[in-house]
Amino acid sequence: MADKEAALKNLEKIKADALAVLEDIANQESLEAWRVSHLGRSSPVMGVFSSMGTLDKDLRPLMGKAANEVRQALETAFEEKRQLMEAQALKKALETEQLDVTLPGRPIAHGRLHPLTQVLRRITRIFGDMGFQVYPSPEVETDDYNFTYLNMPPYHPARDMWDTFYTKTEGVLLRTHTSPGQIRVMRDRAPEPIRAILPGATMRYEQLSARSEIEFAQVEVLVIGENVTFAELKGTLEDFARRLFGEDARTRLRPSHFPFTEPSAEMDVGCFVCGGEGCPVCKETGWLEILGCGMVHPVVLEYGGYDPEKFSGFAAGMGIDRSTLMRYRIDDIRHFRNNDIRFLRQF
Amino acid sequence: MKLPITWLKDYVDIDDLDLEALAKVMTMVGLEVEEIRLVGLPMPSGEKHEFKYTGFSWPKDKFIVAQVDEVMPHPNADRLVLCRLHDGEEEIIVLTGAPNLYEYKGKGALEKPLKVAYAREGSTLYDGHQPGRKLTTLKRMKIRGVESFSMICSEKELGISDAHEGVIILDEDAPTGMPLVDYMGDAVFDVDTLPNMVRDASVLGMAREIAAATGKELKHPNDVFEMTGPSIEGKAAIEIKDPELNPRFVLGLIDGIQIQPSPYWVRRRLNLAGMRPINCIVDATNYVMLELGEPLHAFDYDILLERAGSGTPTIITLTAKDGEKLTTLDGVEHALDSEMELVTDTAGPLSLAGIMGGEESEVNSNTKSVLLEGASWNFINIRKTVSKLKINSEAAYRFSRGVHPALAELGVRLCLKRMHEWGGGRVAKGLIDNYPAPPEDPVVELSATWVNNNLGTAISPQEIAEILGSLEFECKVEGDIITAKTPPHRLEIHTGIIGRADLLEEISRIYGFDKIPSQRLNQPLPPQQVNPYLGMEENLKDLLVNLGLQELIAYRMTSPEREARRFPPDFEVPDQQYVEIQNPITVERRAMRRSILSSMLEILEYNSSLSQRLALFEIGPVFHPVEGQQLPEERMMLSIGMTGLREMPSWQGGEPENLDFYDLKGVVEGMMQGLHIAGVRYQASEHPSFHPGKTAKILIGDWEIGVMGEVHPLVKANYEMEEAPVYAAEIELKPLLEAGSILFDVEAVPTYPFVLEDLAVVVNESVTAAEVEAVMHKGGGDYLAKVQLFDIYRGKQLGEGNKSLAFSLTYNAPDHTLTDKEVSKRRNKIIHLLDEELGAKLRS
């Protein structure tokens, strides 16, 4: 019996000693060392198990149970201590680990669409919603398509409106506007009705400066049908302007002259720089000219293969560079084709 | 055209419209007002103005019509005078240095006081002594011991013209004491006249539009006067050789005229309209041209008499002889050709018809008799001459756009009347009028229904007739039908359907675009076209942007020399045809580009020092002339350019590496994958623009669609670029987009676990990774889902000329979990085939 008492007492001591040591442990290494020395293979409690064979057979179950209880108690204490220490460590970490969130992020190498592509896409999307389809057309054109079929026979005064680059091939020029595409679509589609937009590069003979370019992008809009009205031209372009420039955009149509439309008009939109108060961008008028338009001229319909007695239509043409320039208050139109990366990256 | 609005008031009553409202009316009928220059008149009330205003106003209490009663010498200065002036309220002594007052100095009280424009103390006006137009305010000061605080004004100081040699001497009837603004305050509208509205390049023309738009009455100029001289008959003759080129020629004659300055109000109007006053004869022709739109020409009749010898001066209009010479009154000698129309007499050419007079028969200070020409010319012929001789004038501006022959006769009569009023003399009775080709003024018939169907309006036939009537069309209404006869001052109205369109424009413009309703498209949707190419191009751009590339749009215009820079200096550039520009702005941009790679290299060069990393692309056409075809082929191309750092440097340190060939290839592969193009191959290749060892041609199947690689160091040296190597690709777009597919197979996501294993093989340097991969796939069969190269190693222990390639292999079966046995079977087959086909050994 004394053996039993001594053995149980020894177990108690093992437990008490171990817990006392555990209590004071303050770091991971000591905790791990504690686990090895108090729960490891050569720990006192494990020693009890391995010396079990020397005990009386009767005592074995009792001692086994007691030793197991001690071991479990130590394991539980260890686990609690470990969790406590982890919680403390996390708490400390959360308290001490602080980033300077104002430091810049890692730069990601990105690209963007060219600003003109972005604006063009907005325009084509708006017209796309109204059932217009995009048609490509050539940039190097014949004099006939660029002028004659658009009701500007040779020496027509209106030819002066466009300063033209001619090529060394007789009758071939760099198109001065996207309007020759009108004839191409008409000849392709006649006698079906048409709702088309034709985007593309155009070229005009100008001296290059901050305000004038020799190459620029345009979009042509064309509707042909059996009873297309000026009222529809107005409604369609007003819807377009509101969608491009915002719900509150004010517009007005002003008489103008293009040989290939009659009546001809120019559409102004309330200046989005000054809100109509007057500023240098709108030349103090509060209005910005955004497009030219009109009812397709009978001569043009005829050249396109439509009987002007039966068909009518409207057309509009708009410069992308200029309206983008105004929209973003860009100081120099040449930025678009110089492709200065510091400019392009801002869009 | 510059329109002084006091002049406009002669023809239409606009007193109820302020400047702002008037400008708006004009703009909304197509006479766009670009600027309003105040020359005395006050700024319209209201805070918001829709027009740009310049100039300044003359407050009624500051600027006054005054009279100078005596001009006295200055006690201390020869070049200054003291004027005893009365401004209607009090007498003041005003100091001035105006040379045109010297002649009155010391003459005592003047018999006829001089009427002047007087600015009181505190007036703000332009500084006459400074260049340009700078406002200054009159302050009290002493000049050479005499107090000065007010001023007698010059034209420059009031903003009428740039003249400030002398002060303005007003016409005698100017009422002393009247506020100057009430006497001659004005505003000048700068009006942009549309090319089809040359009829409105005149004060009367603009008045007509305003009258029509506002429903007011148009007051025609009074052309009634008495011709008191002997008959013109027998004094001159006209011979027209080609009525097609010269439909009408009218002559009038005035003799005994006094060459003198025109009345001040005339000179002021001409100045404001932008024409320099010369003398009463020249001024009268210019005045009537501005008033009516009919350019006129005055010949010195005595010179013509002399040239005619003993005969009657005979005006002959005909085309020049090739090589004939004429010196116009601007002193320029022109070499003429047989298409150019001339006004001549029996002694030779007098003037370039409708464009400019010749030097010889010009009116001069000794002129006493004037033979006045009013004619009409073929506008296309005038245009050709103008463009060939690069000459321009106010007359040419109008005649090259078409002036109605009816105006020739009216113009001559009005001008004779004004010459007589301003220079005296006797106007010969009658005119000589040769009118071989009167135009037929078109009659257009249109129905109100047609008008409303086209405009989307409901305008009555009567209202349509009224609108056209206000523009002086003669209209008849019968039921729905309006018949309109074109008035004899416009040439741009046609007949038939075009005439109807012409009138539709007139009706809508005067009716008011703002009154036409807005309507959504009420048309059947046209048949939808399939155009996959455009969608694919948009898709491709998005793809490249997502791969980190910036889009460019480059100039199409370049030069062969610029494009030759894409080759090494010793390379023999092939002789290629360009679309060449006949009239380039510079030799640097005299042809349409053939190479999109050139554009890319130029833009890389431009940006080289501006960014440490550049990754760019462009999609656009290049232009290739095609034999036997009028228009060139516009071939769509894609270019990619990359140079500099792989990553942008950041504060986290670490040396970022330069981009290399494989960065470019990664982009190209990413693009091919995104376009779902199968069967893309890359083959080592050579290209003059690229590094011979770092170039690949890109193939889809056997179709070569482009090239990519490191730009040849010698090519790079042609451009001013930073040190880092430059990588570029040039790919034809059409095959790329044709091979791309919007319908493609999607592989099932594996549901059974995969087996991963690494395999390193030692091969000869000549064996490519692609070859090893191909063999692996052959051996691995369907179960080998993926092969990925992850390491390349070269070392002595591998033996000279060998390399080790390490791959990660992924095995997977769609329908079951692979067993070890299944995997090892494939692995063994791979190893066997690698050895057999490529001599590859497993790396131990």
Ligand SMILES: [Zn+2]
């Ligand atoms: Zn503005």
